[in-house]
Amino acid sequence: MRPPFRSATAGNEPLxxxxxxxxxxxxxAFVVLGVVILNFLLIHLAPGDPAAVMAGEAGAGDExxxxxxxxxxxxxxxxxxxxxxxxxxxLTGDLGFSYRNNVPVAELxxxxxxxxxxxxxxxxxxxxxxxxxxxxxxxxxxxxxxxxLIMTGALIFYATPLFWxxxxxxLVFSIHLDWLPPFDMExxxxxxxxxxxxxxxxxxxxxxxxxxxxxxxxxxxxLTRASMLEVMSLDFVKTARAKGVPKARIIxxxxxxxxxxxxxxxxSIQAGQLVGGAVLTETVFxxxxxxxxxxxxxxxxxxxxxxxxxxxxxxVVVTVNLVADLLYRIVDPRIEAAG
Amino acid sequence: xxxISRLALGLAGLVGLAAITGVQAEEAKTxxxxxxxxxIAQPEPPILMVGLNTQGPxxxxxxxxxxxxxxYGTGLEVLPSLAKAWDVSEDxxxxxxxxxxxxxxxxxxxxxAEDVVFTADKFLREAHxxxxxxxxxxxxxxxxPAPGKVVFQLKKPFSAFLYAFELSSFPVVPKHIYEGTDYRxxxxxxxxxxxxxxxxxxxxxxxxxxxxxxxxxxKPGQPYLDELYFRxxxxxxxxxxxxxxxxxxxxxxxxxxxxxVRRLAKLDGVETTTxxxxxxxxxVFLQMNTRKAPLDEKRVRQAVMHALDREFIVKNVFFGxxxxxxxxxxxxxxxHSQDVAAYPFDMAKAKALLDEAGVKxxxxxxxxxxxxxxxxxxxxxxxxxxQVEQLxxxxxxxxxxxxxxxxxxxxxxxxxxxxFTYQYGDPALGxxxxxxxxxxxxxxxxxxxxxxxxxxxxxxxxxxASAVSAEDAAKAYAEAQKILTxxxxxxxxxEMHNVTISREKVRxxxxxxxxxxxxxxxxxxxx
Numbered sequence: 001m002r003p004p005f006r007s008a009t010a011g012n013e014p015l016x017x018x019x020x021x022x023x024x025x026x027x028x029a030f031v032v033l034g035v036v037i038l039n040f041l042l043i044h045l046a047p048g049d050p051a052a053v054m055a056g057e058a059g060a061g062d063e064x065x066x067x068x069x070x071x072x073x074x075x076x077x078x079x080x081x082x083x084x085x086x087x088x089x090x091l092t093g094d095l096g097f098s099y100r101n102n103v104p105v106a107e108l109x110x111x112x113x114x115x116x117x118x119x120x121x122x123x124x125x126x127x128x129x130x131x132x133x134x135x136x137x138x139x140x141x142x143x144x145x146x147x148x149l150i151m152t153g154a155l156i157f158y159a160t161p162l163f164w165x166x167x168x169x170x171l172v173f174s175i176h177l178d179w180l181p182p183f184d185m186e187x188x189x190x191x192x193x194x195x196x197x198x199x200x201x202x203x204x205x206x207x208x209x210x211x212x213x214x215x216x217x218x219x220x221x222x223l224t225r226a227s228m229l230e231v232m233s234l235d236f237v238k239t240a241r242a243k244g245v246p247k248a249r250i251i252x253x254x255x256x257x258x259x260x261x262x263x264x265x266x267x268s269i270q271a272g273q274l275v276g277g278a279v280l281t282e283t284v285f286x287x288x289x290x291x292x293x294x295x296x297x298x299x300x301x302x303x304x305x306x307x308x309x310x311x312x313x314x315x316v317v318v319t320v321n322l323v324a325d326l327l328y329r330i331v332d333p334r335i336e337a338a339g
Numbered sequence: 340x341x342x343i344s345r346l347a348l349g350l351a352g353l354v355g356l357a358a359i360t361g362v363q364a365e366e367a368k369t370x371x372x373x374x375x376x377x378x379i380a381q382p383e384p385p386i387l388m389v390g391l392n393t394q395g396p397x398x399x400x401x402x403x404x405x406x407x408x409x410x411y412g413t414g415l416e417v418l419p420s421l422a423k424a425w426d427v428s429e430d431x432x433x434x435x436x437x438x439x440x441x442x443x444x445x446x447x448x449x450x451x452a453e454d455v456v457f458t459a460d461k462f463l464r465e466a467h468x469x470x471x472x473x474x475x476x477x478x479x480x481x482x483x484p485a486p487g488k489v490v491f492q493l494k495k496p497f498s499a500f501l502y503a504f505e506l507s508s509f510p511v512v513p514k515h516i517y518e519g520t521d522y523r524x525x526x527x528x529x530x531x532x533x534x535x536x537x538x539x540x541x542x543x544x545x546x547x548x549x550x551x552x553x554x555x556x557x558k559p560g561q562p563y564l565d566e567l568y569f570r571x572x573x574x575x576x577x578x579x580x581x582x583x584x585x586x587x588x589x590x591x592x593x594x595x596x597x598x599x600v601r602r603l604a605k606l607d608g609v610e611t612t613t614x615x616x617x618x619x620x621x622x623v624f625l626q627m628n629t630r631k632a633p634l635d636e637k638r639v640r641q642a643v644m645h646a647l648d649r650e651f652i653v654k655n656v657f658f659g660x661x662x663x664x665x666x667x668x669x670x671x672x673x674x675h676s677q678d679v680a681a682y683p684f685d686m687a688k689a690k691a692l693l694d695e696a697g698v699k700x701x702x703x704x705x706x707x708x709x710x711x712x713x714x715x716x717x718x719x720x721x722x723x724x725x726q727v728e729q730l731x732x733x734x735x736x737x738x739x740x741x742x743x744x745x746x747x748x749x750x751x752x753x754x755x756x757x758x759f760t761y762q763y764g765d766p767a768l769g770x771x772x773x774x775x776x777x778x779x780x781x782x783x784x785x786x787x788x789x790x791x792x793x794x795x796x797x798x799x800x801x802x803x804a805s806a807v808s809a810e811d812a813a814k815a816y817a818e819a820q821k822i823l824t825x826x827x828x829x830x831x832x833x834e835m836h837n838v839t840i841s842r843e844k845v846r847x848x849x850x851x852x853x854x855x856x857x858x859x860x861x862x863x864x865x866x
Contacts, residue, residue, distance in 0.1 A: 047739075047743040048741070097524065102391070103529060170580060288545025289545065
């Protein structure tokens with residue numbers, strides 16, 4: 001019986017990886033295309049269109065005005081033609097023009113994407129690291145008070161709605177204790193540069209990251225603990241123990257490496273959900289990210305912005321999954337080109 | 340001896356104190372230049388070009404950049420803005436405006452009468468739904484006979500014409516930037532060029548809009564403030580926190596929830612006012628689709644009115660921020676009449692009216708679609724449902740988002756909904772549009788969507804609009820209000836009061852009937 005964590009075979013590994021990457025990229029492109037087409041159709045199924053919303057805001061009772069807006073936006077064309085035009089434009093890298101903001105969609109998205117990526121990446125790392133550490137600790141100290149405390153905490157945060165956590169965090173840490181800023185990504189009007197700006201953003205990042213990350217921390221803690229316990233009951237661990245390997249070393253070298261795999265899988269799938277959670281977090285903390293842009297565009301039926309956001313977030317999620325698959329092959333070489 | 344000197348000292352001290360406070364009182368009235376004013380733009384405006392978007396936050400920010408020919412006092416008196424004088428011919432057909440001298444656009448180009456002609460005849464006629472109605476219906480020609488003069492020649496008299504030059508109705512745009520371009524895609528929309536006291540410095544979408552003082556502003560020595568920040572804080576609770584923590588100095592009506600208004604108003608050094616909305620005077624109404632049984636029956640609509648306790652609505656649903664409406668024309672608007680049918684809260688009367696009409700409420704299910712503008716409207720829907728159900732009807736509440744709401748309203752696919760209308764000072768501008776039968780147009784969300792039609796009312800509203808004398812207009816509008824209330828063309832619920840909350844150090848914040856949309860060239864910060 002060979003230890004499952006040692007590299008399996010030598011040979012043409014890099015070539016296989018390239019081939020695998022290529023296949024996955026093609027699949028990824030199809031997934032994104034599917035997402036775009038599906039969303040396009042779903043959006044147009046929803047009642048109302050941007051011309052009607054804009055006319056409503058202008059307090060207009062003039063059908064010619066609405067017809068003029070529709071013609072300007074290309075909404076008077078048949079739906080299939082609108083879709084073909086849109087896809088054609090996307091292929092040439094043109095995400096369209098926002099009806100409401102009167103700017104190219106790509107510009108709007110690129111302005112907001114970094115903030116969301118920063119927030120979601122920090123929340124992702126925070127929740128994954130803390131979740132795995134706590135999960136390992138709980139499994140290691142199984143049945144003790146520490147285990148109970150960790151698991152109770154995890155259960156509470158797993159069950160608490162995100163926006164409530166956000167509001168409570170503001171109440172406690174910003175209003176009562178006055179430790180952390182309640183909103184914004186950086187101090188407005190301060191014009192920091194270099195390290196000062198970095199520190200300023202990091203300071204503003206703490207509350208939103210923790211808020212967005214807590215639910216996922218709870219999730220990963222529970223998952224890691226369960227997975228650890230499962231692996232700990234496997235034969236090879238018993239063998240190791242019988243051989244007299246110290247417990248800490250068994251946990252670190254044998255159990256954790258195996259137990260963390262399902263957590264990785266899960267985390268890569270959860271990346272999409274993290275973007276969803278970012279909509280709420282960004283709203284409460286006035287974080288200038290893409291989530292809020294998406295929400296406003298949805299209410300105003302700003303189709304090009306909405307589709308652009310879906311396209312970009314789909315691309316991000318697919319990329320994260322792709323990277324996860326690659327990492328997976330490194331962590332667990334048993335998975336080969338089969339992926 | 341010691342005692343006396345102490346007394347003397349004390350007296351001297353008192354005198355000195357009085358002198359100092361006297362000086363302070365004097366200082367408190369003299370504007371001081373400098374400082375930054377922090378506000379909130381909620382929701383974030385899509386664009387700052389007021390000619391293309393007239394949503395509240397767009398006007399709030401854009402009103403510092405763009406200006407109109409006229410503005411209006413809190414009593415709706417007509418005041419100068421880019422026009423320093425105006426003259427109306429006796430037949431009510433010729434309006435001559437004399438423009439301010441030495442006005443420059445933010446890019447340094449001179450502002451001229453040609454800009455006003457272009458704005459009226461080209462830009463707004465294409466892009467602005469309210470102006471295009473006025474221009475196409477009443478205006479014969481717009482011309483500049485001499486530098487600094489603009490003449491509007493009307494086809495027929497229009498008694499509301501002088502009220503059509505408010506910022507949201509007539510923002511003057513630069514001809515040299517927009518002529519011959521596609522207005523909506525013109526890149527200059529992102530770098531607005533106006534004549535106002537502040538210029539756009541930076542707009543970081545999702546974070547803030549930063550305006551700076553226009554050093555070449557046409558009022559010498561003004562504005563007093565150096566910088567304006569409009570912060571973007573999407574969550575209502577966070578906006579309240581922002582004010583409490585001092586990150587912002589001003590909250591506009593609607594920036595925070597009604598319950599937070601009371602709490603914030605009690606903070607130290609905080610002032611509140613409901614002034615500054617007289618030009619808009621939003622009136623909230625229950626829109627009942629008069630095409631659908633049983634709401635097509637006048638007595639059923641009257642019964643619904645009697646079943647609603649409007650005092651209760653104002654007090655409990657809207658936290659006292661308003662007063663019950665009695666007429667389609669707000670009490671602050673021109674030609675408001677008191678001589679109208681009244682609907683005191685009276686369930687017995689309501690039920691009697693239903694009996695009289697021979698309507699069996701149990702046979703009808705009424706769909707109620709609240710306007711999707713926040714939780715207060717949902718609570719209003721719950722109250723209306725409860726009351727209408729007490730009459731015996733079945734009521735189902737339909738939740739929709741803004742797009743869905745516009746769509747249902749445009750397609751007349753509703754039984755009951757809420758809406759509110761800005762009055763713009765005169766019935767012909769903000770009120771008549773909801774009752775004229777010519778405005779029953781499928782496919783548009785903001786007209787006579789309830790399908791109310793009465794030739795006599797049409798005649799009266801048009802007569803009021805075309806009257807040359809104010810007395811004739813008042814007479815026609817009074818009669819129209821009488822009929823409209825008697826027939827319950829809409830169910831007027833209440834006149835919305837919007838509260839502006841600000842720190843005491845902010846002076847001259849609300850000076851006119853357009854309130855915070857007014858150019859803040861008089862605003863200053865006490866030290």
